[in-house]
Amino acid sequence: MYPEELAILANRIRRRDLQAVFEAGAGHIGGEMSVADILTALYFHTMSVDPENPLDPNRDRLVLSKGHTACILYVTLAEKGFIAKRDVATFLKPYSALNGHPNRVKVPGVETNTGPLGHGLPVGVGMAKAAKLDAAAWRTFVITGDGEMQEGSNWEAIMAAAQFKLDNLTLIIDHNRLQQGARLAETINMSPLSKRLEAFGWAVEEIDGHDMEQLCSALSPETVTLDRPKCIVAHTNKGSGISFMSDRVEWHHKVPDAEQYRQAARELGEASN
Amino acid sequence: MSAVTEQVRGNPALHDCRDAFTRTLEAMAAVNSDIVAVCNDSVGSSKLGGFKEKWPERLINVGIAEQNMVGVAAGLANGGKLPFVCAASCFLTGRALEQIKADIAYSNTNVKLCGISSGMAYGELGPTHHSIEDFAWIRALPNVPVIAPADSIETAAAAEWAVSHVGPIFLRLSRVGVPDLFSSDHKFELGRADLMREGADVTIIANGVLTHRAMFAADLLSQSGIAARVLNMSTVRPIDAEAIEKAARETGAIVTCEEHTIFGGLGSAVAEVVVDVHPVPMKMLGVPGIFAPTGSANFLLDEFGMSPGGIAESATRLIDKKA
Numbered sequence: 001m002y003p004e005e006l007a008i009l010a011n012r013i014r015r016r017d018l019q020a021v022f023e024a025g026a027g028h029i030g031g032e033m034s035v036a037d038i039l040t041a042l043y044f045h046t047m048s049v050d051p052e053n054p055l056d057p058n059r060d061r062l063v064l065s066k067g068h069t070a071c072i073l074y075v076t077l078a079e080k081g082f083i084a085k086r087d088v089a090t091f092l093k094p095y096s097a098l099n100g101h102p103n104r105v106k107v108p109g110v111e112t113n114t115g116p117l118g119h120g121l122p123v124g125v126g127m128a129k130a131a132k133l134d135a136a137a138w139r140t141f142v143i144t145g146d147g148e149m150q151e152g153s154n155w156e157a158i159m160a161a162a163q164f165k166l167d168n169l170t171l172i173i174d175h176n177r178l179q180q181g182a183r184l185a186e187t188i189n190m191s192p193l194s195k196r197l198e199a200f201g202w203a204v205e206e207i208d209g210h211d212m213e214q215l216c217s218a219l220s221p222e223t224v225t226l227d228r229p230k231c232i233v234a235h236t237n238k239g240s241g242i243s244f245m246s247d248r249v250e251w252h253h254k255v256p257d258a259e260q261y262r263q264a265a266r267e268l269g270e271a272s273n
Numbered sequence: 274m275s276a277v278t279e280q281v282r283g284n285p286a287l288h289d290c291r292d293a294f295t296r297t298l299e300a301m302a303a304v305n306s307d308i309v310a311v312c313n314d315s316v317g318s319s320k321l322g323g324f325k326e327k328w329p330e331r332l333i334n335v336g337i338a339e340q341n342m343v344g345v346a347a348g349l350a351n352g353g354k355l356p357f358v359c360a361a362s363c364f365l366t367g368r369a370l371e372q373i374k375a376d377i378a379y380s381n382t383n384v385k386l387c388g389i390s391s392g393m394a395y396g397e398l399g400p401t402h403h404s405i406e407d408f409a410w411i412r413a414l415p416n417v418p419v420i421a422p423a424d425s426i427e428t429a430a431a432a433e434w435a436v437s438h439v440g441p442i443f444l445r446l447s448r449v450g451v452p453d454l455f456s457s458d459h460k461f462e463l464g465r466a467d468l469m470r471e472g473a474d475v476t477i478i479a480n481g482v483l484t485h486r487a488m489f490a491a492d493l494l495s496q497s498g499i500a501a502r503v504l505n506m507s508t509v510r511p512i513d514a515e516a517i518e519k520a521a522r523e524t525g526a527i528v529t530c531e532e533h534t535i536f537g538g539l540g541s542a543v544a545e546v547v548v549d550v551h552p553v554p555m556k557m558l559g560v561p562g563i564f565a566p567t568g569s570a571n572f573l574l575d576e577f578g579m580s581p582g583g584i585a586e587s588a589t590r591l592i593d594k595k596a
Contacts, residue, residue, distance in 0.1 A: 057353055105381055113380040116371050122341040123376055126348020156341035
């Protein structure tokens with residue numbers, strides 16, 4: 001799929017996510033909008049996965065460590081064919097497989113249950129290590145939020161990944177500069193993320209996390225450095241694509257009212273045309 | 274007198290169960306190349322030196338980083354490996370509890386958590402290094418069987434069983450020497466208590482390093498004409514409710530002994546069954562909800578009323594309370 005098509009698809013995924021959050025009356029829409037392009041690039045450009053065979057031992061793995069943005073993962077998995085599109089409408093409903101955080105036991109395509117932050121990268125290190133032990137070609141991708149990088153467990157994993165020379169592991173940090181309660185800069189500032197990761201022995205690339213061409217290039221195997229895990233610092237906007245949400249801390253998990261919903265849907269629709 | 278009791282009497286040889294564990298792990302790793310060991314700079318304390326020598330690439334040492342250790346194990350399992358996480362139980366269960374909950378239990382990954390030197394095995398090093406909360410913490414989580422073998426033979430049998438069991442487990446091992454209690458052909462069965470000694474006056478339920486002490490206690494009681502039943506309850510979850518109900522109905526009094534706080538451990542698990550199916554007087558022996566004073570594991574167990582004499586005394590007093 002070409003970058004232009006990917007961008008259109010990403011906005012369709014945003015619209016479906018917006019609708020799901022609006023109808024469920026809950027969700028984490030800000031971080032879902034910021035990660036939409038990253039997920040789209042991974043599932044429709046980079047990763048080798050087969051919805052008909054979700055446990056293929058040679059599949060690429062994705063861990064959405066910022067598990068609170070589960071809804072947009074569900075929408076993406078539905079778009080890819082892992083789950084039925086109609087199932088997205090069950091998001092947060094009683095006994096739905098689609099609860100507020102992804103569950104590998106209930107949702108095909110989910111690799112590990114996330115929710116508490118700082119869990120995905122250690123699991124990703126284990127996956128990448130398993131592939132290395134088997135000299136297998138499959139790759140592991142982990143998406144974290146930038147606030148999530150405040151969790152110490154991530155830095156344990158960062159050290160191990162460098163020590164183990166896991167060049168089959170790619171960490172994408174959704175760097176939207178906002179955490180739940182405030183800006184990172186006003187909480188615990190994590191920038192400059194690149195220098196920190198480089199100091200820990202990683203190969204780092206900074207990109208515009210809403211630019212499909214840059215995403216596809218940064219995710220491609222050709223841009224991997226031998227023996228080094230890769231970190232993509234993806235500069236994003238929380239609430240990206242929706243003017244009144246963009247870069248606004250209150251939209252971490254606020255739910256749009258009917259008028260806001262209509263406006264947001266209109267903006268996303270126009271962007272896709 | 275049973276053959277088992279015969280072995281416990283006299284001056285039996287004491288074994289460090291870690292040796293049986295690593296011997297078995299190495300034997301299984303030799304025939305199953307998916308088996309990997311994951312540790313936190315604990316090659317020595319987990320006795321993984323032999324494993325490392327034979328399969329250096331399959332010994333994954335994450336350094337002093339327990340949260341990462343457990344997450345890495347979950348990822349290895351996702352990638353088709355069979356990880357045995359071998360680390361001091363206090364750090365494995367305490368430091369990485371949320372990883373155990375989310376990455377292992379909730380994600381239902383095929384990871385074997387092996388808590389080494391559990392209980393008060395680190396004795397004089399003090400309560401930071403005691404792991405006397407791990408039954409309570411781990412048995413509160415769905416999907417993770419909790420197992421504390423009583424001797425080297427049961428340790429080896431449980432480790433062998435762990436390979437064939439698909440799903441997570443928590444295997445709680447000690448380093449305190451214990452005599453052999455089982456015959457060498459013993460097979461481990463999850464959730465099944467072993468009837469170590471028959472008796473109708475009172476039941477003593479124990480596991481881990483307490484089982485042989487319970488056997489000694491039963492010996493002492495028999496000298497006073499009291500017939501104590503002894504159950505080795507190595508599986509704390511899923512608990513053998515049937516054996517507990519039978520003990521309650523047939524002996525009318527139950528003493529539990531554990532190298533664990535009495536809040537939420539083996540005694541609590543037994544009591545949960547007893548109050549539900551057939552209430553009888555119980556005495557729960559264990560660490561009485563305090564941080565232990567300085568002393569070796571065996572010293573502290575004696576201090577907390579779990580010398581053979583102490584257990585026998587508790588049993589005798591409990592019998593007086595029977596209806």
